[in-house]
Amino acid sequence: xxxxxxxxxxxxxxxxxxxxxxxxxxxxxxxxxxxxxxxxxxxxxxxxxxxxxxxxxxxxxxxxxxxxxxxxxxxxxxxxxxxxxxxxxxxxxxxxxxxxxxxxxxxxxxxxxxxxxxxxxxxxxxxxxxxxxxxxxxxxxxxxxxxxxxxxxxxxxxxxxxxxxxxxxxxxxxxxxxxxxxxxxxxxxxxxxxxxxxxxxxxxxxxxxxxxxxxxxxxxxxxxxxxxxxxxxxxxxxxxxxxxxxx
Amino acid sequence: xxxxxxxxxxxxxxxxxxxxxxxxxxxxxxxxxxxxxxxxxxxxxxxxxxxxxxxxxxxxxxxxxxxxxxxxxxxxxxxxxxxxxxxxxxxxxxxxxxxxxxxxxxxxxxxxxxxxxxxxxxxxxxxxxxxxxxxxxxxxxxxxxxxxxxxxxxxxxxxxxxxxxxxxxxxxxxxxxxxxxxxxxxxxxxxxxxxxxxxxxxxxxxxxxxxxxxxxxxxxxxxxxxxxxxxxxxxxxxxxxxxxxxxxxxxxxxxxxxxxxxxxxxxxxxxxxxxxxxxxxxxxxxx
Numbered sequence: 204x205x206x207x208x209x210x211x212x213x214x215x216x217x218x219x220x221x222x223x224x225x226x227x228x229x230x231x232x233x234x235x236x237x238x239x240x241x242x243x244x245x246x247x248x249x250x251x252x253x254x255x256x257x258x259x260x261x262x263x264x265x266x267x268x269x270x271x272x273x274x275x276x277x278x279x280x281x282x283x284x285x286x287x288x289x290x291x292x293x294x295x296x297x298x299x300x301x302x303x304x305x306x307x308x309x310x311x312x313x314x315x316x317x318x319x320x321x322x323x324x325x326x327x328x329x330x331x332x333x334x335x336x337x338x339x340x341x342x343x344x345x346x347x348x349x350x351x352x353x354x355x356x357x358x359x360x361x362x363x364x365x366x367x368x369x370x371x372x373x374x375x376x377x378x379x380x381x382x383x384x385x386x387x388x389x390x391x392x393x394x395x396x397x398x399x400x401x402x403x404x405x406x407x408x409x410x411x412x413x414x415x416x417x418x419x420x421x422x423x424x425x426x427x428x429x430x431x432x433x434x435x436x437x438x439x440x441x442x443x444x445x446x447x448x449x450x
Numbered sequence: 451x452x453x454x455x456x457x458x459x460x461x462x463x464x465x466x467x468x469x470x471x472x473x474x475x476x477x478x479x480x481x482x483x484x485x486x487x488x489x490x491x492x493x494x495x496x497x498x499x500x501x502x503x504x505x506x507x508x509x510x511x512x513x514x515x516x517x518x519x520x521x522x523x524x525x526x527x528x529x530x531x532x533x534x535x536x537x538x539x540x541x542x543x544x545x546x547x548x549x550x551x552x553x554x555x556x557x558x559x560x561x562x563x564x565x566x567x568x569x570x571x572x573x574x575x576x577x578x579x580x581x582x583x584x585x586x587x588x589x590x591x592x593x594x595x596x597x598x599x600x601x602x603x604x605x606x607x608x609x610x611x612x613x614x615x616x617x618x619x620x621x622x623x624x625x626x627x628x629x630x631x632x633x634x635x636x637x638x639x640x641x642x643x644x645x646x647x648x649x650x651x652x653x654x655x656x657x658x659x660x661x662x663x664x665x666x667x668x669x670x671x672x673x674x675x676x677x678x679x680x681x682x683x684x685x686x687x688x689x690x691x692x693x694x695x696x697x698x699x700x701x702x703x704x705x706x707x708x709x710x711x712x713x714x715x716x717x718x719x720x721x722x723x724x725x726x727x728x729x730x731x732x733x734x735x736x737x
Contacts, residue, residue, distance in 0.1 A: 272648070273506075274504070274506055274609075274610070275506040275507060276506075277506075277507060277508065277509035278509060279509040279510075279511070279513070281513045281514075285513045285514040285515075286514055287514075288514075288515060288516075288519070289515040289516065289518055289519040289522070290515075291514065291515065292512070292513060292514035292515025292516075292519040292520075292523065293515060293519055293522050293523055293526075295513070295514070296511040296512065296513070296523040296526075296527070297526070299511070300511065300527070300529065303509065303511065303529060304529050304532055304533060307508070307509070307529075307533060308533065308536060315648070316648040317648040317649060320648065341648075343610060343612055343646050343648065344610070344648075345703075345706060346504045346506050346609070346706070347706060347708070348506075348507070349708075350703065350706075350708045354701065354703060354708050355701075356700070356701050356702065356703070357703070358703045358708075359703075360714075360722070373507075375509065
């Protein structure tokens with residue numbers, strides 16, 4: 204007989220093991236194709252949903268740039284005390300703990316996925332990445348860093364031969380006693396052009412100073428959030444300079 | 451560097467131990483055909499759809515103070531817990547309309563009918579009485595049964611509410627032996643919004659619109675997919691299981707998971723079956 208405690212333990216274990224990430228390939232217009240696989244029993248498919256309708260007004264560029272924003276938001280403020288040994292560092296961490304929590308939460312909202320997309324829309328994404336004319340597709344974020352930083356294959360179901368991905372993997376606000384306030388972002392550019400099935404990865408970062416974020420009063424909120432978005436866009440441009448388009 | 455190494459070792463050790471599933475994911479040939487029937491318990495972990503949160507990385511507060519300072523700071527650092535709690539509170543508030551829309555939707559009946567249909571498919575399985583119980587009630591399987599089965603269903607959304615997931619945890623037990631559990635397999639059926647938003651509340655609104663029509667059809671389709679996948683998992687032979695999880699198999703991404711592809715039918719856009727510590731089926735919503 205299975206005891207209730209055993210069942211409860213098993214449920215807890217199953218809940219623990221299923222730690223899914225936040226992502227999906229959602230806005231891709233292309234239908235999925237099936238690569239070759241080794242033999243396994245075939246599962247009967249459920250009724251297929253209708254494919255996403257594609258507007259046929261003007262011919263879209265054949266190249267695709269898929270952009271994955273991040274759900275991350277990290278914040279770290281350190282003061283002068285951090286330089287005064289163990290006691291100073293512990294006191295500094297303790298003093299800034301609440302601030303770091305609040306600012307991380309605020310950063311997640313003020314520069315969440317939608318606002319990252321908004322910031323990227325304000326600049327010439329394709330031009331900065333030195334790509335040929337491309338259709339830009341904004342995807343939902345992928346929070347699992349082992350996927351975003353290591354996966355060599357496509358993260359969408361698109362089969363377009365001219366295909367690249369831009370993944371934002373870090374959103375980090377930092378305030379240091381000496382250097383002041385800054386926003387740091389990490390990016391990954393995955394190039395599948397030229398028939399590559401395994402991407403050529405370019406990883407890099409950008410960091411720029413902030414002058415209004417975080418806001419001290421509610422009146423400064425708008426300026427602070429604009430400040431964040433501007434710094435984010437500059438960080439991307441900084442990263443893009445290191446991307447040398449081969450195709 | 452030392453701190454990072456210690457942290458990495460701890461990170462590697464802890465979740466691995468906590469989540470280890472020791473049972474093989476193939477029903478041994480000798481345990482398939484039995485003389486009597488297998489009584490089945492069906493457990494719905496929660497009648498309400500649950501939220502999940504993922505706060506990603508949290509910046510370490512350790513900055514200066516050397517190794518001892520870092521250890522003290524890390525020991526007293528509860529930022530992750532507090533951020534997680536806030537995210538949970540937000541998710542609970544966001545999901546409210548969806549729960550309201552799903553009130554009265556008979557998930558118990560879906561779980562029971564899915565289990566009955568799924569376990570009836572393998573010729574050798576011979577399911578006995580199928581009973582719906584809660585996690586707090588004891589198994590209904592008689593102690594004299596040579597084997598019994600338990601299917602625990604969990605209903606949840608993804609942290610951004612772009613997905614509705616039904617996760618089946620299938621277990622086979624030998625009540626007269628210790629440990630009783632000899633087979634366990636998790637099968638996830640995930641329905642993702644075809645046109646998701648980057649705003650969680652907007653995704654909830656999509657699922658909820660029209661008295662939760664999309665959410666209800668997602669749950670129905672997710673259970674329908676499980677009806678196919680549970681027998682598929684049970685029928686797997688050792689060689690097939692090995693082939694599915696093989697390193698050289700093409701990797702595929704779907705619904706936040708990345709792993710060897712089992713199947714990606716060309717006829718159904720966005721539909722994927724992959725392996726990541728269990729079978730994971732991804733289909734698109736009908737919106």
